[in-house]
Amino acid sequence: MASTERTFIAIKPDGVQRGLIGPIITRFEQRGFKLVAIKLVTPGKEHLEKHYADLAGKPFFPGLIEYMNSGPICAMIWEGREVVKTGRILLGATNPLASAPGTIRGDYAIDVGRNVCHGSDAVESAEKEIALWFQESEIVSYKASQFDWIY
Numbered sequence: 001m002a003s004t005e006r007t008f009i010a011i012k013p014d015g016v017q018r019g020l021i022g023p024i025i026t027r028f029e030q031r032g033f034k035l036v037a038i039k040l041v042t043p044g045k046e047h048l049e050k051h052y053a054d055l056a057g058k059p060f061f062p063g064l065i066e067y068m069n070s071g072p073i074c075a076m077i078w079e080g081r082e083v084v085k086t087g088r089i090l091l092g093a094t095n096p097l098a099s100a101p102g103t104i105r106g107d108y109a110i111d112v113g114r115n116v117c118h119g120s121d122a123v124e125s126a127e128k129e130i131a132l133w134f135q136e137s138e139i140v141s142y143k144a145s146q147f148d149w150i151y
């Protein structure tokens with residue numbers, strides 16, 4: 001019954017440094033999504049440039065890479081029904097000033113260049129990002145509940 005749709009969620013270096021790993025995980029858990037992979041990583045510039053390759057021409061690109069490379073990132077895969085779209089709703093708008101209170105960015109950020117978290121924007125990009133950030137052996141498969149009707 002449960003969908004196996006997956007999304008890549010990252011807590012950016014500012015989120016890790018501000019102690020927001022716990023609160024962000026809690027929001028996804030409480031919504032009913034399932035954590036199937038998690039690690040703290042400092043992947044380096046080359047990897048980050050691959051992750052944000054579609055933004056390479058933007059004027060903020062060098063600053064974005066420097067920011068993302070400034071400390072550990074908490075990389076995660078979350079699973080569940082429509083988790084890609086709903087995960088983006090939980091994160092809020094890219095610019096935190098446009099994010100509704102109650103969203104992660106709407107509660108914890110005011111600067112687009114320090115917006116705490118990343119979430120895949122489509123199922124296809126989620127698949128690409130998961131393949132970029134995780135080995136298949138790092139992803140676990142488990143039943144979160146013994147009851148199929150709890151989701």
Ligand code: RTP
Pocket residue numbers: 055060064093094112113114115117118119120121
């Ligand atoms: P993300 O990939 O990080 O989840 O963000 P997004 O899809 O909501 O937004 P995107 O346009 O892909 O931008 C990626 C990240 O670049 C930084 N950014 N800075 N004007 C700026 O200075 C600017 N615009 C975007 C943000 O950190 C954004 O999350």
